[in-house]
Amino acid sequence: MEQLIDNVHINFDSKSLWVLNMALALVMFGVALEISLEDFKQLLNRPKLVIAGVFSQFVLLPTITFLLVLMAQPLPSMALGMFMVAACPGGNISNFITHLAKGNSALSVTLTAIATLLAIVMTPLNLQFWGSMYEPTAYILREVAISPLEMVKLVALLLGVPLVLGMWVNHLRPQLAKRLAKGFKLGSLAFFVLLIFLALAKNVDIFVEYVIYVFWLVVMHNLVAFLTGFSLAKFLGFSKENVRSITIETGIQNSGLGLLLIFTFFDGLGGMALLTAFWGIWHLVSGLVLGSFWGHWAIEKEEVV
Template sequence: MSALTLFVLNAVLAMMMFGIALSLTTADFKRIVSKPKGPMVGLAAQFILLPALTCGLTWLIPMPSEVALGLILVSCCPGGSFSNLMTYLSNGNTAMSVSMTGVASLLACVLTPFNFMLYAELNPHTQQLMQTISVSATDMLVIVALVLALPLAAGLFCANHFPHFARRSEPFFRIVSLITLFGFVAIALTMNWQRFIGGASIFLLAVVFHNALALMIGWGSARALGLNKADRRAITLEVGLQNSGLGLGIIFTFFADQTAMAIIAAAWGIWHLISGMGLSLTWQYLDRRHARQNKHKKQFIYES
């Protein structure tokens, strides 16, 4: 991939992050300070539990080292803006979801490169592959900061100083974010189509299982610490719906020859949309059924 193409891809990714920040305000960050329990549980699950468990499972379960490295990278990425929409549709705590996305994106400037390099080196299978690639942690940190930190800072500035512009343009950038994700996925699959077809069963099985693990980690962490239903749903979706666009951007920049990594991140980009929507529809159905049961129960008591 040419230097110009990489520049364009990273610029588009930066624009996507700018759009995410337009929906954030200082109140979103103050909310985490005033009510830290839920967000801290979610962030710990996202940046500590998920990468660590992913590393352990890719160590124990036999799989190609490229596939393992792709799963580790995706697990180190923050949640994306799609989690906010799914949380809203799921009757979850949307305000907390938005706050977590903002904070997670800022933390990812450091934690995504740090976690990825740490767990890639700890896993003996991926360690050998990393030694052949010779990726610089500093270079990765710089790229992630450029496509995350600067656009987020610019978006936050606009959201707080030009709120009218932010409100009017935020829907446009939300659509651009979704199109960008599909564009990254299409590029990755088109470039590696034969490899994807040849090992589709392995790739899809790895992605579906890993996404289920991420969702369970989010839900289990929130449930274990006694958070309410709305908070559990927000954390489940925030941990389970990763910013795979960022993962693809990193892969295109540093791992262009590792086709299986690109396929894993691209498949994640498709599957987490399906699983997120499916989970949201399931929760909506359960809420409607619960409401009907309560209505019938109240009616029965009244008639009695």
């Protein structure tokens, strides 16, 4: 059974993969339309908050994911999928969920912007480092022999270029950017999700056999991600608003980026793709539930830390 899922590959031809790349780039462009240079200045104004959020995403979460993999011993391709998810920056809907949760929306936007830029280097670096630390996934990495530099280039194209272009439009025409943002994000995200579902449908019979197995892995991993951000923010004594923001930014990951890297560099390896795709569905559910729960609890005005 292990060989079955590890031998499944979700294949895209070059044209289809190009369409997927464009869809994700448009999603990121839509996110960037709501980001300005002022958001980056938050790093200077509140460095402790921003550094904590970035540390939670790019250092703590991958480290704890590695420990979780050691304990759970998932199938190798799924373990590599967990490392991929943990290596990605915060997800595209984290800003909306933070707003729903009555968290610090400004901090959420700032973390999204900075994490997106850092992901150009940190996503390939974390995947290669942690994947190499666990022998079953290290074997896959050796077999695939990916080029970290090529992955850096692709992440830069998928995240960095749309981020810069979106911010440029926002700087020149802020009102136009505001009108375009919602449509771009929703339309391109819906199109991207549709393409992924069509790809998974080709191997639906095999994937159905692993649904329960993947379900508990993703739920456990996602819960650990939320708890990682929450625990760090509480330990550092941040305000409730900021605790909520850092929790959500750590628990909502850009699984769309992870899927594209899997399709491009791992030939759509079944276990990796299934786990990452299911994460993309589940974190919408868990994020909205958490956001709605927190949204019903008013936050008393307190000193922002």
